[in-house]
Amino acid sequence: MNEYYTWPTWSADGTKLAVSKVTLETDGSDISVEVMDSMTGRSETIYENGLAGLVAEGAPHYIYWAPTGDQLSFLASTPEGLSLFVWDGVTGNSPGVIDRGAPLYYQWSNDAQAMAIHLGPEIIWAKPLMKDGPRESFRSPGNFRALAISPDGASLAYVDEGDSEIALYISATNNLNQGKKLIEVGPNAAFMWSPDGTQLAVADQSNPRAPLFDRLMLVPLDGGLVTTLTSGAGSSEVWAFFWSPAGDKLAWVSVNAQEQELEWVVSPSDGSDNKRLFSFQPSSEVFIMLSFFDQYAYSHSPWSPDGKWLVVAGTKGKVALRNNGRTPTGDRVYVLDVEGDEGPCDLGAGVLAVWSWN
Structure with a gap:
């Protein structure tokens, strides 16, 4: 096989x-970004890497559709460094550069009119989306990756x-x-942010x-009590x-240190009942997705x-094997009942595997 496709990413409308x-x-290798019609399979090349580099081991690009409309953003390795591009969705048009540098994380606003960009120590609000357009920005030494825009686009969460x-x-x-x-x-x-904008996980x-987190909590915006879902050395x-x-x-994905495997856990948003669903070892692609989950959550939904x-790819862990018997070898795709x-x-x-948004 002299060519393959990887990291499929759904548009907001699923088309x-x-x-x-x-x-x-x-x-060597030729690397490109392709857009396909999900019904016909007809494809269009919208970008070809001049430099056949990867944005991460196992990831030629990071691809992220706008939450509405036809705009497509992606990160690509270029001779000038890691670059953020946006394509306007018009056949024949070339994508434009929005920003360059590393590390670089970003989120679209829900109306696709703006982006919050975390570039090195810089926190940037870009509206409209032009490389040399007007921007608000400031520097933060906080150790975090992706910013978080509220669902209504009015607020931005960050660490400082x-x-x-x-x-x-x-x-x-x-x-800002x-x-x-x-x-x-x-x-x-x-x-x-929660989808209704009332709290932050x-x-x-x-x-x-x-490298991992020892506390997970739900923080309401109205000053109410914080709900701690998991915390502490135990x-x-x-x-x-x-x-x-x-x-x-x-x-969330918890780490079972004793078994040296991962486990999916689900809780209602009030923290009332944690359900342990499935132990597993992730595929290489899922490993990347989980390692940068606060970026991939905006583009590749497991829900x-x-x-x-929930959907996940990998192999069954020891706990799952004990509960369910033998399983085929190699990475498999599993769908999990959250109840x-x-x-x-x-x-x-x-x-x-990722669900379409609709």
């Missing part, structure tokens, strides 16, 4: 897929350091200089050298978390649109 295409040549503390802050997107402190967090943190770690550490589409549940199922009433459904061999 198109964007993928990375890799063609293996005797003198004060004189003696590290905290999660919220600023109005039209005035006025930040409101929400809660103190550890040296490493990740956070995402926040994970943090008290040890700056630890609990499993958290690697990644994802809101359900309706915001009534939160799913079904109705919030009843825990049904066992995992094996869809077949595969290294990555």
Whole structure:
């Protein structure tokens, strides 16, 4: 096989897929971004890498459709460095560069009119989306990856350091200089708005050298009580978390250090009942997705649109094998019932699966 497609990414309306295409040549590899019609399979090349580099091991690009409309954003390795591109969705048009540099994380606003960009220490609000257009920005030494825009686009969440503390802050997107402190967090943190905009899921770690999170909590915006879902040395550490589409549940991936495997856990958004669903070892692609989950959550959803199922690719862990007997070898795609009433459904061999948004 001299060519393959990887990292399929659904458009908001489910009519198109964007993928990375890799063609293996005797003198190297050709890498491109393709857009496909999900019904006919007809494809269009919208970008070809001048430099056949990867944005991460196993990921030729990072691809992320706008939440509405036909715009497509992606990260690509270029001779000038890691670059953020946006394609306007018009056949024949070339994508334009929005920003360059590393590390670079970003989120579209829900109306696709703006982006929040975290580029090195810079926090940037770009509206309209032009490389040299007007921007608001400031610097933050906070140790986090992706920013979080509220569903209504009016607020931006980020981590910053004060004189003696590290905290999660919220600023109005039209005035980034006025930040409101929400809660103190550890040296490493990740956070995402609930779909209804009433609270933030926040994970943090008290040890700056630890790669995982030792606390996961739900923080209401109205000043109400914080709900702690897992915390402390006696609990499993958290690697990644994802809101359900309706915001009534939160799913996270915990690390079972004793078995050296991962486990999907789901809880209602009030933290009343944690359900352990499935132990597994991730495929290489899922490993990448979980390692940068606070970015991939915006582009590759493990949740079904109705919030009843999760999908994951990998191999069954020891706990799942003990519960369910023998299983085929190699990476498989599993669909999980979040209520825990049904066992995992094996869809077949595969290294990555994501639900369409609709």
